[in-house]
Amino acid sequence: MLExxxxxxxxxxxxxxxxxxxxxxxxHPEIVIADINTLGLPPDEAEExxxxxxxxxxxxxxxxxxxxxxxxxxxxxxxxxxxxxxxxELVKMVRNAYRQLRPEEWETCEALPLPPRRRGLTxxxxxxxxxxxxxxxxxxxxxxxGLSVKTVDAHKFNLMRKLGVHNKAELVMWAIRKxxxxxxxxx
Numbered sequence: 001m002l003e004x005x006x007x008x009x010x011x012x013x014x015x016x017x018x019x020x021x022x023x024x025x026x027x028h029p030e031i032v033i034a035d036i037n038t039l040g041l042p043p044d045e046a047e048e049x050x051x052x053x054x055x056x057x058x059x060x061x062x063x064x065x066x067x068x069x070x071x072x073x074x075x076x077x078x079x080x081x082x083x084x085x086x087x088x089e090l091v092k093m094v095r096n097a098y099r100q101l102r103p104e105e106w107e108t109c110e111a112l113p114l115p116p117r118r119r120g121l122t123x124x125x126x127x128x129x130x131x132x133x134x135x136x137x138x139x140x141x142x143x144x145x146g147l148s149v150k151t152v153d154a155h156k157f158n159l160m161r162k163l164g165v166h167n168k169a170e171l172v173m174w175a176i177r178k179x180x181x182x183x184x185x186x187x
Contacts, residue, residue, distance in 0.1 A: 001087050002033075003161065008094065011122050013154035017041060017049065019147065025053035027122060031097050035062045058097040060090075121162065126180070128155040132168060133175035 002008045012023045017039045024032055032050050039046040047059050121129065124145075131141040142152040156171075165171050175181050 002091065002094065005091055008091070010154075010158065012124065012158075013151060015148050015150050017046065019151055021049050021053045022147075023124075023151070024050050024057060026124065028054045029057055031094050032057050032059045033062060033094065034059055037063070058100055060093050060097050121159065125155050125159050125162075128152055129159055129171070129175055130180055132156060132159075133172045133181040 003010055011027050011029055014020045014023050015038065020032070020034060020039060032054075034046060034050065036043055036046070041049070043061055047061075050059055051057065127145060128141055131144060132138070136144065138152050138156060139149050142149045145152065156168075160166065160171060163171065163174050165174055172181075
């Protein structure tokens with residue numbers, strides 16, 4: 001849903017708090033959207049871990065319940081989208097959290113356009129692309145990178161979407177054309 005917005009880009013998806021902290025420290029995303037239940041920690045602790053990994057990031061929490069401990073967050077802390085929050089409301093929460101990163105640049109939340117989406121590949125996407133193009137499976141790439149299969153699969157999906165390819169073969173051909181990987185001389 002967020003990928004459909006012209007000014008938003010999903011750089012990674014993770015399945016647990018350890019992956020969330022690792023990816024946040026590595027990617028330094030502007031916004032971290034975190035499901036409270038998946039993280040398995042009280043929201044204030046989860047927020048502290050994520051912000052320790054990337055102090056300039058902002059966190060938007062997701063929860064299936066109105067009273068999920070979100071009230072324990074510090075004053076002015078992270079917003080929480082609860083079950084029943086519409087897609088438009090969630091997108092607005094993400095944009096507002098982005099604007100809080102640079103409040104001096106924004107007069108109001110609706111008045112100014114957001115910066116354009118970055119189209120380049122992240123460092124992690126480049127690593128995944130190289131491994132997949134060299135013949136690794138998603139599972140072996142996940143093992144090599146110390147990530148979950150789900151995370152590497154999400155990177156593969158993002159790569160295919162960004163590069164406009166529809167399968168692994170096209171992904172490999174793109175990597176060869178762009179010299180991400182070399183074709184062996186005896187090929």
